[in-house]
Each structure stands twice: as C-alpha cells, then as structure tokens.
Amino acid sequence: MISDLLLGLRLAVGGGRISGQALLRLCMTTLGVGLAVAILLPAASATTVADEQCRVTVQQWHESPSLEDAFLSGYGSDPRDPEVWRIELLREAIGTAVWA
Numbered sequence: 001m002i003s004d005l006l007l008g009l010r011l012a013v014g015g016g017r018i019s020g021q022a023l024l025r026l027c028m029t030t031l032g033v034g035l036a037v038a039i040l041l042p043a044a045s046a047t048t049v050a051d052e053q054c055r056v057t058v059q060q061w062h063e064s065p066s067l068e069d070a071f072l073s074g075y076g077s078d079p080r081d082p083e084v085w086r087i088e089l090l091r092e093a094i095g096t097a098v099w100a
Contacts, residue, residue, distance in 0.1 A: 053080075054092040 012026070061068035072078050 050088055051092060054088055057089070058092070 057068070061071075
C-alpha cells in the first residue's frame with residue numbers, strides 16, 4: 001500500500017520523472033488551490049453568517065434583549081448597518097414565508 005502511494009506521488013509530481021520543474025509546478029499548483037480556497041470559502045459563507053444572525057435575532061434576542069446586549073458587548077461594536085439590517089430581516093422573513 002505504501003509503495004502504491006509513493007508511485008502515485010511520483011506520478012503526480014513529475015509524470016513519472018521527478019525533476020525540479022515538476023516539483024515547482026506541484027508547489028505552484030498547491031499554492032494556487034490553497035489561495036483559491038482561502039479566498040472563496042469566506043466569500044461563500046458570508047451570506048450564511050448573515051442568515052444565521054437574522055435567525056438568532058428573531059428566535060432568541062426578540063424574547064430576551066439582554067442576550068443581544070451580552071453578545072454585542074462580547075463582540076465589540078454592533079456590526080449591523082441599520083438600513084442593510086432591515087433589508088436582511090425582510091429578506092429572511094419572505095424566505096421563511098415562502099418556504100412554509
């Protein structure tokens with residue numbers, strides 16, 4: 001099994017030939033994939049974070065405003081822009097109504 005993994009690594013690195021150029025190509029490809037993941041993952045999850053904050057606001061903070069105050073005091077300052085926040089809550093409410 002180890003010999004199979006080593007053979008796969010050798011073929012991935014150099015197509016059967018291990019050379020400096022092949023190792024450079026492998027490193028550059030790895031770096032490119034890593035950067036793409038590092039950039040795209042937070043960008044793709046930003047809407048999920050906003051949706052989750054809307055859900056928590058409506059389900060928990062509405063009944064107990066002290067929870068919101070405690071969260072924001074630990075978070076620092078309130079990151080929500082009032083104009084954008086109203087639109088987010090409205091979008092979430094419409095999505096919930098359509099889903100139900």
